[in-house]
Amino acid sequence: MALRFLTAGDSHGDSLIGIIEGLPAGIRLSPREIRRDLLRRSRVYGRGARQKVEGDHVEILSGLWKGRTTGAPVALRIPNRGRTGGGGLSTAPRPGHADLAGCLKYGLLEVPPVSERASARGTAMRTAVGAVARAVLNPLSVVLVSHVRSIGEVDADPGRVPIEHIRRRADRSPVRSADGRAARRMMEAIRTAEQGGYSLGGSAEVIAAGVPPGLGSHVEWDRKLDARLAGALMSIPSVKVVEIGDGLETHRWPGPEAQDVITVERGHIRRPTNFAGGIEGGISNGREIVVRVYAKPIPTSRKTLPTVNLRTLKSRRSPYVRSDVCVVPAIAVIAEAVTAWELLGAFLEKFGGDHIDETVRNLRGYTAALAKRNRR
Ligand SMILES: Cc1cc2nc3c(=O)[nH]c(=O)nc-3n(C[C@H](O)[C@H](O)[C@H](O)COP(=O)(O)O)c2cc1C
Secondary structure, three states: OOOEEEEEOOOOOOEEEEEEEOOOEOOEOOHHHHHHHHHHHHOOOOOOOHHHHOOOOOEEOOOEEOOEEOOOOEEEEEEOOOOOOOOOOOOOOOOOOOHHHHHHHHOOOOOHHHHHHHOHHHHHHHHHHHHHHHHHHHHHOOEEEEEEEEEOOEEOOOOOOOHHHHHHHHHHOOOOOOOHHHHHHHHHHHHHHHHHOOOEOEEEEEEEEOOOOOOOOOOOHHHOHHHHHHHHHHOOOOEEEEEEOOHHHHOOOOHHHHOOOOEEEOOEEEOOOOOOOOEEOOEEOOOOEEEEEEEOOOOOOOOOOEEEOOOOOOEEEOOOOOOOOEOHHHHHHHHHHHHHHHHHHHHHHHHOOOEHHHHHHHHHHHHHHHHHHHHO
16 A cells, blocks of 8 residues: 555644554654654744744654554644634635635635635644654655755855755754855845735755665656656645756756766766756656755735625725745745655655565665676
8 A cells, every 4th residue: 555644624723633544664753753843844934923822732643552653544633722813814815825716616705614724734734744754764764854045035055065064054044044144134034024014935945865766767657756746845835836956957058968977986886966856767866856846925914915805796905814924944844844755655665564674674675786786
């Protein structure tokens, strides 16, 4: 059975629920570990007042025996503490949200049945599910990091540093930037936007190291790893572009310069560059997986926009409810979680294993065979 998960819950409902099926047995899971990622998502600069209310505590309701997965479905619950403040939306769809299209689709005159479920509050559960995926990827030696590359007009350039440095710097930065100077300018831009009553978009990067060659497949369109990552990352609210490797740069270059050449050094195959972001033909090639997401500025801000009352069809301004100003640092963490989940799915397809020890054995056997072949 393939790895899968389902979520339920609304922005201002009792709680968010997630059910994960297909995890190998033997993985140590704790609410504390999952909460660490939830706090990385919520305690960043630019978020609104709700994040101060939400403690993002998570409960693991099933699927564990003595703290380790059993192979049975793992059910997670995140209580919603910030349940007030969702009113005032009733019949006026907000431009840039699912509100109008959702009301048309489901035959509604009131927005909450759509907005409650479409809300990015649901990304808390996506992050929790990703934290579980990361716990499985740990013994498989996969390391994931995320950092913010731009906010509004401010670009970050962390330079060519090991991903451990990127992770450490990003985790310490209120805007998840691995470039200290840019981080200060990003925070200034967010402050200015907040004072001016508008929101800011930006971009974030996820890097996954330790991914062996051979995840995903070229043989069918829906098995391609890049396609699967792109689809999943695009589902993050407000993400409008997904870039694999340096795609937004290389599409302008002459063809031969845009490829990662294959060289041999002392009998070992090498790929000196990684423009492809670790994926060629839909298959991981053994280099770091690099994906980037670009998010629009979120729709709600104090500068209200023209909309309509769905009951009277009279024009009005969109309602203002408490809102974030810039969610790009949060999106970096969510994208990291989403990437972890997709990579885990591809890992388990290739290496299987009802118990994590079996998965690890299968991975080791495969990498040993590859190393032998490389030495020929
Ligand atoms: C973590 C996170 C928090 C968000 N918070 C808000 C918010 O407070 N106000 C808002 O208008 N949009 C917010 N958004 C963006 C909207 O959820 C998103 O733009 C909307 O659902 C429409 O989806 P689309 O932009 O992908 O089409 C947030 C997005 C994320 C990822």
